[in-house]
Amino acid sequence: MTPKPATPDHKIKNRKALLLSLAEQRGLAGLLHGDSPLSFGDRFEIRRQLDEAARQKNLETIIQLAHRTSSDDVGSEPDPDWLSHFLALAENIRHPAMQQFWASILAQEIVRPGHCSIQALHRLKQMTQKDALLLQRASALGCHFGDDNLRLLFGFQHKTLLQGLRQHKLSLGRHRLPYAGLLQLFELGLLHQAELESGELPAGLPLRLVFNGRQQALYPLKKGVRLLYYRFTTIGNELAALMAETAPEDYLHELSELLAPVGQLQQR
Template identity: 40%
Template sequence: MSTPSNKSSQALTVKSSQHTKDSASSPRRSSKQYTEAIAKLFSINHLITESEECSLELRTQQREQKEREVQQVNLEKILKIAYDVSTDDSANMPDPDWLAHFMFIAKNIYSVNMQALWGRVLKKEVIAPGSFSIKALNTLKNMTKKDAYAFQHACSLSCSFGTDQGKKLLTGAINQKMSLLVIPRREQSKLTLGQYQLPYHELLSLIELGIIHNSELESGAISQYQALPLNYQNQHFKVLASNKMSTFTYYRFTPTGNELAHLLPVSKYESYQTDLIHLLSQYFIIESS
């Protein structure tokens, strides 16, 4: 059975076996050689290679020309991706200001994996203008490939409960029992998200990007009498509290996080679902619906 991590790799990684072979067979290069290669790539190697004398103006023109050419290639690749994943469904032209902002950012997206995300953004925006805010575009611009992997893992662990369809990361449950001294005795059970490929440092990165709110929250008391709907990756449950003082703990996606979550193909973590249901069963009555 394919695991979510395997599917994540398939969704976000374009494998290049030839590149791997070339890397293995090519001699190791020094930092000096890489610095020189970078300088040549951006046409700013004049002082390093002591090339034939040409004016500063001409060197500037050469650099700017090369930069514009690469940006043109980036945009062409992203538009081709958007075209390839589009269908003949009814669509509309995005807002001109949004489109201008999209192009301004997209021209500087060089990674093949991130270009694929930007292509899907444009496709979804054409189908439903207003799907992605300019704030969401700015957030996506700041995401690295590593951030995208972490976000995909977070989406695969996310659920929704109650009437709010916003995505949440359930992390545990709290049960408070009255003692003989009428002082509530607080019991808490937690899941460690790092066990499911979302370590805490990656969660912090998503918080810093503004994709997830920066504090763990506690729900209101779950009812003993009216079932609370809980949806995890299209599997539906009904939850009733065993007593009147039981709650969930969770991290909540921001509005930007919920917008961007529609970009990534996700699948459920069977082990996370099993462990989550086992944990919640200590304090709640869980039924599949």
């Protein structure tokens, strides 16, 4: 049987039309239409007005989304400087999902002023929707133990009499956080790049682990066990706290199986 020719992708097939549409939306299609009665200066003014109208629409959409998610509970007015920075950074956010995220930040700032720093807003402005999804996934896998720093737990190491120091790790890629995603989070300054290890866990004493409000306890069965993890940066902690997502059961199950030889992970 003669194979059918591959059907061209719609976006590739119509790329000229797509480019024309994008140019018209941004007021940049003057030369694409041939001779124009408008001068470059006139066309610049039209583009400037389109850009300003788009920024106004972006801000009004974010305000509307924040208003929809707000309740009638008591709130406080955000710091004026913070609000000025927020509006200046948010005005160019066009993607609906990112607009929703910025709206949630504003709504939370009214409930709890100071929960998101200006530095975190600037870092968020650099992020794409894909970056935000990566951080959201890392946040879902993250946990707290010992202090308020969020950590991404991925294994442990322990000493043996015969084999010396041994490490055991799970694959974060199996939980939709591939190494390329980790590299991107490193690049954005949301995760510290170094693989870190905890102090030695005392045998028999439970270690409290908190996965987005879900409490677990690790009961080490032997001495010499240290947990392996990546630590979120200060800004990574701030932004991750805005992306509450339940820790996936498959990750907790695999982590429990990984730790089984040296400790029992139990829900509290």
